[in-house]
Amino acid sequence: SAVISQKPSRDICQRGTSLTIQCQVDSQVTMMFWYRQQPGQSLTLIATANQGSEATYESGFVIDKFPISRPNLTFSTLTVSNMSPEDSSIYLCSVEPHGSGRDSEQFFGPGTRLTVL
Amino acid sequence: SQKIEQNSEALNIQEGKTATLTCNYTNYSPAYLQWYRQDPGRGPVFLLLIRENEKEKRKERLKVTFDTTLKQSLFHITASQPADSATYLCALGGFKTIFGAGTRLFVKA
Numbered sequence: 363s364a365v366i367s368q369k370p371s372r373d374i375c376q377r378g379t380s381l382t383i384q385c386q387v388d389s390q391v392t393m394m395f396w397y398r399q400q401p402g403q404s405l406t407l408i409a410t411a412n413q414g415s416e417a418t419y420e421s422g423f424v425i426d427k428f429p430i431s432r433p434n435l436t437f438s439t440l441t442v443s444n445m446s447p448e449d450s451s452i453y454l455c456s457v458e459p460h461g462s463g464r465d466s467e468q469f470f471g472p473g474t475r476l477t478v479l
Numbered sequence: 480s481q482k483i484e485q486n487s488e489a490l491n492i493q494e495g496k497t498a499t500l501t502c503n504y505t506n507y508s509p510a511y512l513q514w515y516r517q518d519p520g521r522g523p524v525f526l527l528l529i530r531e532n533e534k535e536k537r538k539e540r541l542k543v544t545f546d547t548t549l550k551q552s553l554f555h556i557t558a559s560q561p562a563d564s565a566t567y568l569c570a571l572g573g574f575k576t577i578f579g580a581g582t583r584l585f586v587k588a
Contacts, residue, residue: 468523
């Protein structure tokens with residue numbers, strides 16, 4: 363298993379500002395994932411972050427808007443840049459500690475609830 | 480494009496009964512299917528994984544079936560308890576994992 367913490371747990375931000383969300387895992391993992399979950403909606407994958415390489419972004423998400431850092435095997439950050447009210451959502455990080463193809467369950471952090479005014 | 484459908488209407492059942500949740504999908508051939516539980520204000524928690532060559536899997540009061548012909552999974556909670564009240568998400572796994580929007584379950588005492 364993996365225990366994941368996120369900071370902040372919630373924030374209220376002004377339009378046009380940026381927020382950096384931190385994700386810390388209690389064990390070393392190769393891949394970390396960042397998701398967005400809007401009320402009543404499914405989790406939408408933003409990007410996959412591998413240590414030592416650029417993050418891979420899903421369709422509809424770009425690095426300028428959601429820059430990601432992955433400085434080591436236990437930590438990652440997601441920045442939501444130049445925020446607008448449409449960015450209001452819950453942002454979740456997750457890991458697959460066993461790697462895909464085996465017990466590919468994901469472990470999720472508690473999420474960061476972002477409200478943009 | 481891939482699509483996952485879970486009943487958007489909440490499921491209300493009486494304590495002690497069996498809850499059955501449905502997950503249907505199209506345009507995808509998953510290598511496995513997962514079920515997660517999500518409580519308000521928290522991240523999803525993994526419950527069960529079933530592979531494409533498995534028909535059924537059980538874990539305590541939970542049972543999952545996987546019909547790749549019908550492209551459907553059923554998730555059962557037997558002897559349901561109020562503590563089982565939560566949102567249950569299905570997720571298709573393979574090249575990438577795709578999540579459904581979830582079904583809210585309310586178990587009344």
